[in-house]
Amino acid sequence: MIALDVQNVSVAYGGGRLALRQATLQVGGGSVCGLVGMNGSGKSTLFKTVMGFLPPLRGSVQVFEQPVIRAQKAGLIAYVPQSEDVDWNFPVSVREVVMMGRQGQMGWLRRPGAADHQLVEESLERVGMSAFAGRQIGELSGGQRKRAFLARALAQEGRLLLLDEPFGGVDVGTSEAIIALMGELRREGRSMLVSTHDLGTLETFCDEVALIADRTVLLYGPTDEVLTAEHLAHTFGGRSPLHAPSTAKLEARP
Numbered sequence: 001m002i003a004l005d006v007q008n009v010s011v012a013y014g015g016g017r018l019a020l021r022q023a024t025l026q027v028g029g030g031s032v033c034g035l036v037g038m039n040g041s042g043k044s045t046l047f048k049t050v051m052g053f054l055p056p057l058r059g060s061v062q063v064f065e066q067p068v069i070r071a072q073k074a075g076l077i078a079y080v081p082q083s084e085d086v087d088w089n090f091p092v093s094v095r096e097v098v099m100m101g102r103q104g105q106m107g108w109l110r111r112p113g114a115a116d117h118q119l120v121e122e123s124l125e126r127v128g129m130s131a132f133a134g135r136q137i138g139e140l141s142g143g144q145r146k147r148a149f150l151a152r153a154l155a156q157e158g159r160l161l162l163l164d165e166p167f168g169g170v171d172v173g174t175s176e177a178i179i180a181l182m183g184e185l186r187r188e189g190r191s192m193l194v195s196t197h198d199l200g201t202l203e204t205f206c207d208e209v210a211l212i213a214d215r216t217v218l219l220y221g222p223t224d225e226v227l228t229a230e231h232l233a234h235t236f237g238g239r240s241p242l243h244a245p246s247t248a249k250l251e252a253r254p
């Protein structure tokens with residue numbers, strides 16, 4: 001089954017110029033897909049579109065064969081935002097952030113039950129943040145902040161995880177811990193779309209890679225087919241698209 005199916009999606013912020021132009025991308029069920037491109041190429045916009053924050057002007061987005069809004073309501077999509085997109089002064093503790101991951105499942109009026117509390121503690125434990133659970137989120141290091149939001153995504157139990165630059169501003173140890181966690185999640189059958197500038201580690205954790213430049217997806221498919229010097233030169237040289245995404249089109253996995 002295809003976890004994420006983005007077809008010819010165009011998006012603009014506030015009716016301005018297009019921030020995504022006819023982007024097409026698929027992520028296979030149970031796969032980890034790296035999303036690679038320069039600053040301003042459209043990675044965060046793609047995440048926001050898949051989250052349903054930005055409605056496409058054209059094209060369609062489906063998550064596990066459901067429209068985004070329905071997939072969102074069903075709690076299928078978990079999002080780990082870029083650190084820049086979080087208000088770190090917000091007066092909330094790490095534990096409270098992680099509990100926010102349960103909100104969709106609880107509904108707005110229900111209070112968390114024992115199972116919710118247990119899942120929050122397990123998620124904190126899994127990312128090594130139990131000792132920091134009571135801390136205000138602004139009082140964390142860069143790596144701890146990433147871990148806190150990863151724990152929120154775990155608590156949510158989403159089947160598709162969107163990780164926007166999980167390695168930004170973290171040390172080698174934290175990067176390795178995040179990669180190990182992604183491996184565990186993949187073995188659990190979760191699918192991931194992971195934006196990163198860290199080209200060196202892509203091959204270690206990605207089944208698939210999507211290259212994005214000038215606000216559209218140039219190419220996506222199996223890591224070894226996509227991640228060539230020539231393709232990367234096109235992506236980072238800002239030149240025109242190589243060829244249609246279908247050349248390295250993903251085979252659907254069971």
Ligand SMILES: Nc1ncnc2c1ncn2[C@@H]1O[C@H](COP(=O)(O)OP(=O)(O)OP(=O)(O)O)[C@@H](O)[C@H]1O
Pocket residue numbers: 013016018019020037038039040041042043044045046215
């Ligand atoms: N809130 C916004 N309002 C208007 N335009 C925006 C907004 N956010 C991003 N854009 C524009 O949309 C395009 C894609 O930006 P986006 O933030 O998706 O890139 P990115 O690949 O995530 O970049 P980075 O690697 O720097 O995070 C850019 O041209 C950018 O200037």
